[in-house]
Amino acid sequence: MSRARDVASNNLALINPTSDGNLLTASSGAWVSQAPAPAPPSGNQVEMVASGTIANGDTVILNSDGTVSAITGAAGGEFSEVTMSNNASTIMKTKGTFHSVENKVVVVCQSYNTSTANYDGVIMAATISGDTLTFGSAHVFNTNYTNDVDVAYDVSANHLVVIYEDTTSQYGTVKAFSLSGTTFTETQSALRINSTNSARSVRIQYDPDNNCTVQFCGNISSSNYGQARAIVCSNSGALTIHNVTTFASHGTEKIKTIYNTTENHHLIVYENLNNSNYSHYAIVNVIGTQATTQSSGQSIMQTGWEQSDIAYNPDQNIVAFSGQYAGNGSYEGYIVLLIPSGTHAYTNTGAPSGTANRFTTNPPSETASWTRMMYNPDTQKFNVFWYGNNSTTIINPIRGAQFTVDTSTNAITFETAITLSTTSGVHYINPVYDTNSDRMFIAYQDQTDGNKGHAGIYKFPSTTLTTSNFLGFASGSYTNGQTATIQTTGNVDDAQSGLVINTTYFVQSDGSLGTSPSGLANVTAGKAIAATKILIA
């Protein structure tokens, strides 16, 4: 038994070490037993207000408002992968758009008809509900041989405008459809866009500033010159094609377009058939109902750049240009940035040098085929998709990576590329972002299933963890608003299980511990000193 003085009462206190450890204090001539004040916790720790529920031993982040939360995250990958409705057919050249009134992903494609041994033109609508994807019936819109196809949703007219190359002579042709549920009704029969001339690389895009669509193509009958026309759709779905503008007086193919909502123009990127297929751009806007070339046939870079696509980030007013870089012989996937500069012009970050702008993995070197891009307005990140091949572990699945751009330096920060599909052997991948369900839809040809059309919902893994917000481990369980004690660097958390002594652990995207870094944020948790204890890094 030892003796001390209670500072508060100035009474003598006796500690009985053989009993319950309570204090015996003298009070009014009698001994009274009372629990000692809690011992101050040992090691580094902070007390912060919990935001949400935190369990004992949880990994914890510091939020921007000064509260703390358990780390949360979700796995990425493929969800609800289905065979598209015309499932007996070979599918090629899929394109798509989102119908924001019916909340459907609309897909057009070239579809092999086994009865007629012909490639029909087909349109169909997909519904996304949560993580579930379903298709309505396929509507055959062209029973002639159908080559390239594209579709745009004319928001102002609430109709879909489909462009396609009709017959083996590739006559450029448009039609319009209304959509109710998943049922299409043709409101405009076939209109030839350019008399009896042939077209290649037909594309169509909505112009939100002029309430029309604009079609783009190479005119095969006129040296493949790049041409564009405004197409106005009435509320009843009748189309009027307006006068042509020539945006490139050289051969064009592999046309890709975006609409720049800040500069109010259409950016067209294409390969120049008369200059070694090097990438060029042009700019068209619509004045009244007249498509007007504002910038014609400008070189982007004089090097091999294939399998390309572009996407526009309206939040930063920049364009990302993805491609398979043949210029260095690697055929790996890279990004070039196109930055608006002056009136109707763009500068660019040039042919890749080094590996800073590479989105594919190496080693082993991964090639990127059929790169396709979207900008995700919800995460404010560019998404690039491709089918990759490194001849060992990656054999043509759908791959994807997210990235952001620091516009002060044009530096690109890529998240780790991941394999999204369970199928290895895809082609003609085409993403569409559903802004209603906030899901990324990708249709593709499944070469492991007779080249049928397949589609799924694809997610990147997500997490609240960043490289800078990890705080430590919760030393108890807390509910929202309670003051939580968080053990920090140098402290030992003893609420773990199954750890391997002397192993360094990393914080995972869902807050768990793992022996390799999360693909989203490389954060070291600490070193295991017992199966239940980790020395916090």
Added chain:
Amino acid sequence: MKALVRRSDNTVGEFFPDSASIALEADKVVVTQGDATITFPDDNDSTMSVVEGLEQPEDFQPHKYEVVDGALSVVDGWVDLVFDVEE
């Protein structure tokens, strides 16, 4: 078959089956085949004519053949178009 012929150079732009109906109008050309209709808004009865009784050559390309005395012949100096082999 029926040939839609461009008057300016007398070349065949497109062939249609004999069952197709081709209407040359003042402001457009309209071709009807069963339930399907194809409209040529850039063309009219001044820019196009119809020639019947022709067979489509296997190597036909738009405006490769001209109609001479009711028969088809390849346009002088014609170089075959290269169609889509891309994506």
